[in-house]
Amino acid sequence: MYNFDVETPGTVADAVAAIGRDEAQALGGGQTLIPTLKQRLASPSVLVSLSGIAEMKGVCMGDDGRLCIGGATTHATVAREAAQYPALAAMASHIGDPAVRNRGTIGGSLANNDPSACYPAGVLGSGATVVTNTREIASDEYFQGMFDTALEEGEIITEVRFPIPEAANYQKFVQPASRFALVGVFVAKFSGGVRVAVTGASEEGVFRWSEAEAALSSDFSTGAIDGLSLSGEGMISDLHGTGAYRAHLVGVMTKRAVDAAA
Amino acid sequence: MTKIEMNVNGRAASGEVEGRTLLSSFLRDELRLTGTHVGCDTSQCGACVVHVNGEAVKSCTMLAVEAAGSEVTTVEGMANADGSLSVIQQAFQDHHGLQCGFCTPGMVMSAAALLKENPKPSEAEVRDYLEGNICRCTGYHNIVKAIMAASGQDVAPVAAE
CATH class of the missing domain: 3.30.390.50 (CO dehydrogenase flavoprotein, C-terminal domain)
Known part of the structure; x- marks a missing residue:
């Protein structure tokens, strides 16, 4: 890996400020990005780790009946806690392997939009809404091609809201x-x-x-x-x-x- | 360089690391805890599995600075306080759950994580849980058997068939 600095903000606001710097890149759970860095396929000068931001973690039911999952929530947590949406919990429970599920996050997976990843199917299939630090993006607008999304430079996925199907x-x-x-x-x-x-x-x-x-x-x-x-x-x-x-x-x-x- | 501190196997540990220093590198090169193995360095093989705050992670795919302030357990922390082998380690020995031993640290750490969340797994659950731990010697049968035995379930003795 080329060397880089690592920022570990504790709030979304601090993370947004850090990512605004030149050559900075958000780091979710790192289960794709760290192997990518090892291959020197990316060379950010600053990585902004999102895994320490408490307000971006967790699963809850919104007042509108939608399931809300924080952007930094791991697959393991979704598998364990998204009981109101069993199909989604089951999907999360089969991503990667147990150790990967303890680090990999929903926001990281969606920001990367790997053409073979599971979460893009779960989010688009559910008609979920991707919430960022600046706006809400409907899933039909969010996915724009292989490894391509509607996210702007420096935008962070803070939450994903899923309507719960029958x-x-x-x-x-x-x-x-x-x-x-x-x-x-x-x-x-x-x-x-x-x-x-x-x-x-x-x-x-x-x-x-x-x-x-x-x-x-x-x-x-x-x-x-x-x-x-x-x-x-x-x-x-x-x-x-x-x-x-x-x-x-x-x-x-x-x-x-x-x-x-x- | 950043100074980081963490608790490793019940003891305070600290060191200076670069941003790119992996948790596996910090454990092995800085703390000299070489029980954690790096097999593939591409997060496939699971030889580097350690526990961070009680959860199994691939230490080659986590930055050391991200583990700052955490409780980390490596295979060196698995033995009993008197130095005798833990139930899981002893089961690996009893059931011949290793051959070359390279994958064993990760297997032991994954087994411990599994048994913590599922104390009496079925054989299928053990095999499923080991999806991210690759062994090129044993064919997995005796690893699975060892983990079943460590969970207190009856397993047939190893037969030289």
Whole structure:
């Protein structure tokens, strides 16, 4: 690693001030950023650690019935404490491995927006709201492509607010070596309709499968998506699977998620 | 350089570190606690697992300055006060849960974290929990057996089949 200074602010305000400095970068749980720094793929001069900010940690129910998760909340905490949203807690409980879940955070995962990460599917599939130090961003606006988000320079994810669906489930087909999602599908059924978010598949990162959403909104059963298929065009193709294979898996995992949620 | 202080295995420890100093480097190079192993340095293998404030973390993927003020436990802190092996360590010996021993510190620390949150895990739960700890010798069977035994559950004796 190139050397850098580390700031450990105790409040969001102090963190925002620190990140405003030149060449500064926010550090969540570090489970992606630290390996990236080791490979010298990033060279910030200052890292601003967000893991000591108490006001950014924890899970609670908002007055509006939404589940609120602080941006610096670890996957392990979400798995343990998001009991009001079991599908989300279950998803968090299968990210990485136990030691990674004790450090990795929801805000870090969303800020990075890895095309194979689980949280982007959970957030987009739930229609959650990403709250930063300056504004609220709807999930449909937030994800803008592989490793790309609506976050501005120096903006920090302080909280994520999830509306709680009537039924939901996340199905992940793990890539056997990395255990990242080869394809992951988050299905959430609300009174107003069904949302289906897919991670791991598209070169554009997480996306909503609108045909499946329409079909499932009128008939929430695996049969509703029988005739649907996705093209392998624009899907990630690598030694673990072709684009066509991933496209097929999206259908399979969607059915499994519907089956488990229904 | 930043001066940091933490409690490691029940004793106060301090040192001067750079921003980039990893917790694993601080433990090994500064405190000379070389029981914590660094296998992959890419947070895959789990040989570097230690406990920070009671939670298992990969010490090669945490900055030392982030652990300032914490309670850290390494494999050197696992033995009983009289120096005898802890229940988990003894079970690894009894059930031949190691061969080359490189992954063992991380395995012991992960096992301790598992048994703290789930005192009587099923075999499947043990295997699931060890997802982030890689062993290239044992094939895991005897590690799983050792952890099951350490949890006080009956396991078949090791058979040389």
